[in-house]
Amino acid sequence: MVSSEAWRFQKHAWIATLFAIISGYADVVSLARYQAFASILTGNVIWLARVTVHPASNDKHSGWFYAALCGSFALGAFLHRICELYWPNRGGSLAVLPFAMLMLMMETVYLIVDSDRVFDEPYLRWSVVLVSPMFGVISAACSTGRMGTHTTMVTGHVLTISGLLGNLVFLRQLREPEIQKLIMSTMVIAGTIGGACLGGWMVMTVSLHVLLFPVxxxxxxxxWLHDHLCRPRSLIKKVQKRMRENARDLESMSVESVSDSLEDDEISSVEEDSEVQC
Structure with missing residues (x-):
């Protein structure tokens, strides 16, 4: 059936996996560029605490740098919520648009400068602060949207898998929603690892200037696809409604044709009777 839950889950799972690939890839590249994470807020908070206590532990970034990263990530999540409230089911694609354009502009600047030392320049190190809001939008959209799962972290998915596997130890049969959670968490973890591996390979083989261009x-x-996951059900309902209306029309037409044929038979039988009487 077109609107089956299995088909809807498959779309959610694959889009979540693609988000995880992008997040893992961008984190490896940003770590090579800036010694900071673009989408992992926990890692930046740990760096913030470390350089606050021991400033000499990082000769490139101060605590203000990592505080700004955390704030920019939160800004992206905040703007997503505002856009989602104002434009329901379109908040993610609308909130991320200015950040995506800003990131494209920065990548164009890096491409023009064309120097590997550009990331050591103090004023350009802070450009990652302008990248992090995009991942705040992603995290908010995935965790509060129809998918209901995080795609920029692995810890929660490891806990989910561990808990579900623990149920199997006591031979407790998993229900369909639990099986879907197990599959989703496994795919997100695999996507994160795959994206990180791709990023590591690209860092070794390609110039850092072009690595974030497609992100x-x-x-x-x-x-945009994520936002449209909220709409297929209504579209399917419209299609099904039209199919039911067509079926009813065909049924009514068949009934009318049957009634007409019965009337014709009755008329012919009456005529035959009258001829016999004559």
């Missing part, structure tokens, strides 16, 4: 474009497309 904002792919992110916008994925968020």
């Amino acid at each position: 904002p474009i792919i992110t916008y497309v994925l968020l």
Whole structure:
């Protein structure tokens, strides 16, 4: 059936996996560029605490840098919520659009400068602060949207898998929603690892200047698809309604044709009777 839950879950799972690939890839590249994470808020908070206590532990960034990263991530999540309240089911694609364009502009600047030392410049190190809000939008959209899962972290998914596997130890049969959670968490973890591996390989083989160029474009497309996950049910209902109406029309037409044929038979039988009487 077109509107089956299995088909809807497959779409959610694959889009969540693609988000995880993008997040893992961008984190590896941003770590190579800036010694900071673009989408992992926990890692930046740990760096913030460390450089606050021991400033000499990081000769490139101060505590203000990591505080700004955390704030920019929160800003992206905040703007997503505002857009989602004002434009329901379109908040992700609308909130991420200015950040995606800003990231494209920065990547263009890096491409023009064309120097590996550009990331060591103090004023350009802070450019990652302008990248982090995009991942705040992704995290908010995925965790509060129809998918209801995080795609920028692994810890929660490891806990989910561990808990469900613990149920199997006592031979407790998993229900369908639990099986779907197990599959979703496994795919997100695999996507994160795959994206990180891809990022590590690209860092070794390609210039850092072009590595993040496709990220904002792919992110916008994925968020547009994510927002449209809320709509297929209504579209399917319209299609099904039209199919039911067509079925009713066909049924009424068949009934009318049957009634007409019966009337014709009755008329012919009456005529035959009258001829016999004559």
